[in-house]
Amino acid sequence: MRLDHALRDDHQALEVTFERVLRRFHGGDSEAIRTAWLALDEELEAHLKAEERFILPEFAKSFPVEAQRIERDHQRIRAALVELGIDLDLHLLREHAAERFVQTLREHAQYEDEVFYAWAETSLSERAQHAAIAHLRAAGGSTAAEEPTRGPAAEHLHA
Numbered sequence: 001m002r003l004d005h006a007l008r009d010d011h012q013a014l015e016v017t018f019e020r021v022l023r024r025f026h027g028g029d030s031e032a033i034r035t036a037w038l039a040l041d042e043e044l045e046a047h048l049k050a051e052e053r054f055i056l057p058e059f060a061k062s063f064p065v066e067a068q069r070i071e072r073d074h075q076r077i078r079a080a081l082v083e084l085g086i087d088l089d090l091h092l093l094r095e096h097a098a099e100r101f102v103q104t105l106r107e108h109a110q111y112e113d114e115v116f117y118a119w120a121e122t123s124l125s126e127r128a129q130h131a132a133i134a135h136l137r138a139a140g141g142s143t144a145a146e147e148p149t150r151g152p153a154a155e156h157l158h159a
Contacts, residue, residue, distance in 0.1 A: 003055075003129040004121035006142050009138050010047050014026050017043055018102045019055045023096050025095040037088055037098075041081055044105070051112075054067030054132035062123065073108045080104070 017040045024033040052074065060067035080101055087093035120129070 001133060002121055002133055003021065003124065004117040006133045006136055007051075007117050007120065008113060010050075011113065014040075014043055014047060014105070014109070016106060021098060022095070022102060025098055030091060033093075034088060037085065038094075041085065043139070047136070048077065049138070050132050050135040051116075052122070054128050054135060055116070055124060058124055058128065059116060063115075063119070070112065070116060073111075077105065079106065125132060 011051075017036070020035045021040050024036045027033075037106070051070070055068060056067055059070075084093055084097060084101055087097070120132075
């Protein structure tokens with residue numbers, strides 16, 4: 001598998017998780033919201049770590065300004081995750097705040113798709129590409145947290 005495809009696939013898997021979080025807010029079940037949020041936190045952190053460990057250092061050598069932007073975005077994303085996670089624990093997190101955060105994540109993903117991933121595929125060493133792909137696969141992406149598609153549990157989730 002190509003690295004740019006693996007990274008974009010991971011963004012798509014994260015998008016599924018974003019939508020799951022937002023659906024949980026629409027449903028109003030605080031425990032379901034918490035479960036979906038924790039999955040988002042875990043999946044997003046694994047994705048950020050893969051980028052930072054295997055790709056960003058080399059990218060920064062050629063594109064320091066763009067790399068700094070990505071690093072700042074990652075810092076802001078992590079800070080927001082912590083802040084919103086605290087709000088969630090205190091039952092203060094509101095749907096509009098989660099929607100704003102998801103929109104920020106989508107904008108960041110679009111920037112990476114446009115600037116970062118094509119470079120990674122064409123310029124990163126094969127060894128680093130394989131390591132990044134292995135890390136993304138080991139993290140499991142969103143597949144472990146997918147919703148049931150049929151049966152009583154699925155009916156409850158889609159209600």
